[in-house]
Amino acid sequence: MTKRALISISDKAGIVEFAQELKKLGWDIISTGGTKVVLDNAGVDTIAIDDVTGFPEMMDGRVKTLHPNIHGGLLARRDLDSHLQAAKDNKIELIDLVVVNLYPFKETILKPDVTYADAVENIDIGGPSMLRSAAKNHASVTVVVDPADYAVVLDELAANGETSYETRQRLAAKVFRHTAAYDALIAAYFTAQVGESKPEKLTLTYDLKQPMRYGENPQQDADFYQKALPTEYSIASAKQLNGKELSFNNIRDADAAIRIIRDFKDRPTVVALKHMNPCGIGQADDIETAWDYAYESDPVSIFGGIVVLNREVDAATAEKMHGVFLEIIIAPSYTDEALAILTNKRKICVFLPCHLTLKRLAKWKQSTQAWLVDFLCKTKMWSKKVQLTGKW
Numbered sequence: 001m002t003k004r005a006l007i008s009i010s011d012k013a014g015i016v017e018f019a020q021e022l023k024k025l026g027w028d029i030i031s032t033g034g035t036k037v038v039l040d041n042a043g044v045d046t047i048a049i050d051d052v053t054g055f056p057e058m059m060d061g062r063v064k065t066l067h068p069n070i071h072g073g074l075l076a077r078r079d080l081d082s083h084l085q086a087a088k089d090n091k092i093e094l095i096d097l098v099v100v101n102l103y104p105f106k107e108t109i110l111k112p113d114v115t116y117a118d119a120v121e122n123i124d125i126g127g128p129s130m131l132r133s134a135a136k137n138h139a140s141v142t143v144v145v146d147p148a149d150y151a152v153v154l155d156e157l158a159a160n161g162e163t164s165y166e167t168r169q170r171l172a173a174k175v176f177r178h179t180a181a182y183d184a185l186i187a188a189y190f191t192a193q194v195g196e197s198k199p200e201k202l203t204l205t206y207d208l209k210q211p212m213r214y215g216e217n218p219q220q221d222a223d224f225y226q227k228a229l230p231t232e233y234s235i236a237s238a239k240q241l242n243g244k245e246l247s248f249n250n251i252r253d254a255d256a257a258i259r260i261i262r263d264f265k266d267r268p269t270v271v272a273l274k275h276m277n278p279c280g281i282g283q284a285d286d287i288e289t290a291w292d293y294a295y296e297s298d299p300v301s302i303f304g305g306i307v308v309l310n311r312e313v314d315a316a317t318a319e320k321m322h323g324v325f326l327e328i329i330i331a332p333s334y335t336d337e338a339l340a341i342l343t344n345k346r347k348i349c350v351f352l353p354c355h356l357t358l359k360r361l362a363k364w365k366q367s368t369q370a371w372l373v374d375f376l377c378k379t380k381m382w383s384k385k386v387q388l389t390g391k392w
Contacts (some may be wrong), residue, residue, distance in 0.1 A: 003027050004028045005098070006030045008032040011141045015132045018147075028047060029044065039169070055067065063126075066125070068092065069092050072087055078140045079139070079140075096141060100188075102146060108122040138169055143171050176342065208225055209236065214247075222248045223377065241334075253274070254306075267284070268285065270283075272297070274304065279298040282297065292320070295320070314337075315335060322344075
């Protein structure tokens with residue numbers, strides 16, 4: 001019996017080559033909408049989805065795969081005669097491979113001019129349904145949500161005529177992580193739209209940004225995950241311009257320094273920090289003088305530390321920092337001359353693309369099997385409002 005694959009994707013990267021190899025292995029391919037157009041134009045023979053369902057795609061593509069002929073073909077257990085008989089009685093042909101990736105909801109809501117209607121229209125319904133059906137029946141069905149897995153699937157099909165159970169189970173796990181994260185983003189978007197500050201459920205999703213060489217100590221494993229929508233002024237949203245890969249402790253220190261400088265946006269300010277403790281803060285009418293003040297606060301402790309600035313780094317400031325051993329320099333921008341000076345000494349330079357803000361930020365503390373959430377104080381404490389008790 002000829003095996004059948006269903007391909008319906010938004011990210012077309014690598015799909016033509018994948019489909020061509022499937023055809024060489026004797027597979028039939030069912031496809032939808034834009035995916036079918038791409039494959040047909042590349043000379044890959046495909047079966048239209050409406051030839052399988054008996055219904056045309058309708059409602060601007062909202063309804064095309066939500067049909068028993070699709071989900072019956074995905075969910076039928078091959079080890080149960082009753083399932084196979086039900087498929088036969090209802091003229092449902094089995095589907096052995098599903099390749100689906102979802103409407104770009106995240107990319108859509110990140111657009112500065114996105115409308116609510118655009119966001120809603122980019123909520124995929126049929127895609128997650130097919131992925132979940134195939135993943136549930138991974139004992140028999142191979143499901144692919146990530147183009148990075150095309151090669152391993154093709155290799156196993158070419159070598160053995162089918163994928164291994166271990167591969168199908170691994171791909172199913174990836175699908176459930178993917179759809180859970182997708183739904184979490186949608187939930188977060190709608191929660192923000194209605195202004196709900198204390199939802200009864202928190203749906204958090206984070207992406208692996210970087211495996212760490214080690215954790216807080218050399219004997220510990222560690223990884224760096226970033227919020228799926230890292231829109232805040234943070235180390236997770238920054239771009240590294242130069243230097244070696246950031247370490248676990250680099251990231252902790254950088255985060256602490258950025259949290260401090262968030263409170264100083266009106267005047268040029270420099271914060272120096274080492275081992276999670278500030279060792280100097282300077283503020284002036286220009287960034288070079290602010291650096292001088294921060295450095296002079298403690299010229300010993302700043303050695304090997306992190307510096308964050310809230311203004312562009314110019315050549316004069318870079319020359320002064322060039323003479324001090326610093327692990328990381330963080331700034332909203334650098335002049336070409338400044339970057340040339342700093343990178344010549346292989347300092348780690350980081351670019352923070354977001355503007356400073358006093359937006360209400362959540363602070364998370366982990367307890368056993370739980371999270372405590374509070375919000376950073378927005379009130380600035382100036383010296384004239386602070387009363388010292390005791391002798392200093």
